[in-house]
Amino acid sequence: MRPLTLLLIGVVSRLGAGIAATVSALYVTQVVGLSLRSVGLALTATTAVAVAGSIWLGHLSDRLGAREVFAAMFTMQAVATAGLVFVSNVPTYVVAVLGLAIADLGYRSSQGAVIHGVVPPEERLAVRAKFRVAANIGVAGGAGLGGVALAIGSPTAYRAALLTTAGFLLLTGALVFRLPRVPRVVTSEKQSWAVLRDRPFVLFVGLNGILNIHNSMLTLAIPLWIATRTDVPHWMVSVLLIVNTSAVVLCQIRLTRGTDSLRGAARAGRRAGVLLCLACVVLSLTTLGSTAVTITLLVIAALAHVTGEILESASGWGASYAVAPPGLVGQYQGAHAMGRGLGDLLGPTLLTAVALPLGPIGWLLVAIIFATAGSLTPVVLRPEATACRSGRARLSG
Known part of the structure; x- marks a missing residue:
């Protein structure tokens, strides 16, 4: 049951990712009107911030519980994706993509900790491989759904696609709680880093x-x-x-x-x-x-x-x-x-x-x-x- 739930999480979450990957860049440049240079700089800067905090996000999975952090990252991604609908200038775009970057790195960290905690040792690598396969299937399906929005081409279609992505991510966060809890770990100061x-x-x-x-x-x-x-x-x-x-x-x-x-x-x-x-x-x-x-x-x-x-x-x-x-x-x-x-x-x-x-x-x-x-x-x-x-x-x- 646990591997099936993990695979369902992979498909549903990446359906949203496939939609967002298809439409988000065109939305902020063609609908909102941000320049390519501004978008590129914002993505680079926010990714750098998220990378710097990646170990801390993994540490949170140990201290607060990997399942809870995993679910929180999907919720954060959903809120940030929905936030793209309200972007009107570079500062608001930076806030949205910073949330997305942090949630993405936190997702990567907590995903591995969740699989480690709920899957027997001899099955972990196989389950992680299956999770990646499921994710790729989800991305492909999401790209097809995003293509519908691109074919329509209206601002309303773009916004509907982004809100659909947010919906998939919220659903994924709820699915995470079908998994068993991963025990929290109390570490000494020496173990923190x-x-x-x-x-x-x-x-x-x-x-x-x-x-x-x-x-x-x-x-x-x-x-x-x-x-x-x-x-x-x-x-x-x-x-x-x-x-x-x-x-x-x-x-x-x-x-x-x-x-x-x-x-x-x-x-x-x-x-x-x-x-x-x-x-x-x-x-x-x-x-x-x-x-x-x-x-x-x-x-x-x-x-x-x-x-x-x-x-x-x-x-x-x-x-x-x-x-x-x-x-x-x-x-x-x-x-x-x-x-x-x-x-x-x-x-x-x-x-x-x-x-x-x-x-x-x-x-x-x-x-x-x-x-x-x-x-x-x-x-x-x-x-x-x-x-x-x-x-x-x-x-x-």
């Missing part, structure tokens, strides 16, 4: 965050590369998104198997770096052939990219569960979310400053970054000779 003293894990978080730059490849760099550096039809962007979503749905569960140990997580991280490196190398070749060759290379790059993406996620989940001491799961999930948030924050700048302007050489430089991060992952994920009392291996100091 223990994750920051776990230097091997902090290094892993940084490397995993670098690998997570792949998110910006799919949503930003590859579409711009296709539009400005190739002669293939722009609808290839949609084809590659479909390839990505389909591969996650079909392969996430299978490729996550075996990553519930430090050795497995390290191996997945190394392979993720190799595959993301390969994707960049293939992208560097897409300007050298005919349209048919370019399309073929783009599909190959997309397949390498999504396989690396799947393994990167599995590596992060496995390591963050394996090393977290009892009572500090929320903190470690918060740190993991912080690393991924840093990747999301740095990715657009790196790719638009290196890969796109420098062309093939730029992609090769990004390939080196991915390969380096992947190869260093096993170095920082060296298990100790003995396991901790909970039966999970811990990192050596």
